[in-house]
Amino acid sequence: MQVEVFDNAEAVAAEGARRIAAAARTAIAARDRFTLAVSGGHTPWIMLAALAKEDLPWSKVQLFQVDERVAADDSPDRNLMHLRQSLLSAAPLPEANLHAMPVLASDLTVGAADYARTLEGVAGSPPRLDMIHLGLGPDGHTASLVPNDPVLDVRDRWVATTLPYQGHPRMTLTYPVLDNAGALLFVVTGAEKVDALARLRQHDPAIPAGRLDPARLLVLADEAATGRPDNG
Numbered sequence: 001m002q003v004e005v006f007d008n009a010e011a012v013a014a015e016g017a018r019r020i021a022a023a024a025r026t027a028i029a030a031r032d033r034f035t036l037a038v039s040g041g042h043t044p045w046i047m048l049a050a051l052a053k054e055d056l057p058w059s060k061v062q063l064f065q066v067d068e069r070v071a072a073d074d075s076p077d078r079n080l081m082h083l084r085q086s087l088l089s090a091a092p093l094p095e096a097n098l099h100a101m102p103v104l105a106s107d108l109t110v111g112a113a114d115y116a117r118t119l120e121g122v123a124g125s126p127p128r129l130d131m132i133h134l135g136l137g138p139d140g141h142t143a144s145l146v147p148n149d150p151v152l153d154v155r156d157r158w159v160a161t162t163l164p165y166q167g168h169p170r171m172t173l174t175y176p177v178l179d180n181a182g183a184l185l186f187v188v189t190g191a192e193k194v195d196a197l198a199r200l201r202q203h204d205p206a207i208p209a210g211r212l213d214p215a216r217l218l219v220l221a222d223e224a225a226t227g228r229p230d231n232g
């Protein structure tokens with residue numbers, strides 16, 4: 001596991017944008033396209049606003065969601081709303097290249113299967129995305145692979161839904177897709193992440209993020225998230 005520490009969240013966001021842009025340029029030079037999935041929450045948006053300023057051939061980028069909350073289109077809890085505001089309002093990504101999770105499907109199981117087919121159509125089966133951006137919850141969740149949820153054991157599907165978690169059921173990519181990605185980029189900031197980041201660095205399987213292969217992880221963190229785990 002490669003961990004790079006920066007003074008503050010802004011510096012982490014700037015580096016994250018640079019790393020995603022670099023991965024995009026490499027993939028596009030090699031295969032004339034870049035497939036990327038981004039997480040939600042609060043941290044990503046500064047980074048994605050910085051990414052929007054990168055001079056990239058956006059028509060060659062295919063953008064997926066790592067996870068999404070099951071909530072109305074105008075809910076501030078929806079990651080898609082923030083994704084549109086931070087990245088898509090400033091980057092000329094064709095709408096056809098944005099693959100939003102169908103969380104308003106009348107049958108979420110069918111919706112998840114539809115999204116899996118979209119993934120397969122772009123990235124093969126099992127889907128191999130060039131890069132997946134991940135966050136880390138204080139409880140060690142990543143994507144919407146959340147503690148004590150059956151989704152943690154899903155290995156035969158690429159997209160699944162969770163039980164209600166922090167107010168909403170979620171739709172999420174599953175471990176097989178994360179494990180098959182060309183690169184996994186964690187962006188972790190804030191003092192509330194100290195314990196989870198310490199457990200991730202110990203690849204503690206008791207937390208969902210700790211079940212990922214540590215050798216495949218690049219973690220960008222700020223000083224606040226790397227404090228001593230016993231500071232109370």
Ligand SMILES: O=C(O)[C@H](O)[C@@H](O)[C@H](O)[C@H](O)COP(=O)(O)O
Pocket residue numbers: 039040041042043044066067068069079134135136137138141142143144
């Ligand atoms: O939809 C979500 O909530 C995210 O995908 C989630 O997995 C997020 O990455 C972590 O909860 C960290 O969130 P912050 O960025 O708010 O720290």
